[in-house]
Amino acid sequence: DVKVTQSSRYLVKRTGEKVFLECVQDMDHENMFWYRQDPGLGLRLIYFSYDVKMKEKGDIPEGYSVSREKKERFSLILESASTNQTSMYLCASSSPSGREDTQYFGPGTRLTVL
């Protein structure tokens, strides 16, 4: 079974802090994604990566950056956390050579910025 893990289930940070959210997958997937999910707004894509060191902006990249130094790990960075970044953050991975485009999600990190 595909396993996607995220470093924290719950996280509380203060405004202005630098925040790292880590995601690791164990299925050798090429593609990895970061979403945020807010009530009434659905899943919104922040950034994605289709290969090591490759990244592309999603629909809402402002205030975020990402890092993919190794194939299995995709990190989301909030350079200076703000209260409007309080949200559920979901990581997902997929493989173009697997079941076509199926994305597998991690358990999510609920981030609160005070």
Next chain:
Amino acid sequence: QKEVEQNSGPLSVPEGAIASLNCTYSDRVSQSFFWYRQYSGKSPELIMSIYSNGDKEDGRFTAQLNKASQYVSLLIRDSQPSDSATYLCAVNLPASGNTGKLIFGQGTTLQVKP
């Protein structure tokens, strides 16, 4: 125009009834279609994927795809209270190449009443 549209609900059905969830999409060349279930506070989990026109059955779940009408649906037979969740429809984005991007609908909330 939204790329993937779902009725947000809530859709309320009695226990044992058939629940019918619908989704329309705008990209005519999409090839991969997915239904995810998301319990409150949890991450989305894949229920079914469908790639060809027609029906695909898996236990109590049946996915139906009609590419000519750009319509995909999910039927849940013998609905149980444990089926109460939000159901997300997702469609691939062929223009994104091998990046594996999916477009998600906002989800339909299903309530199964005992």
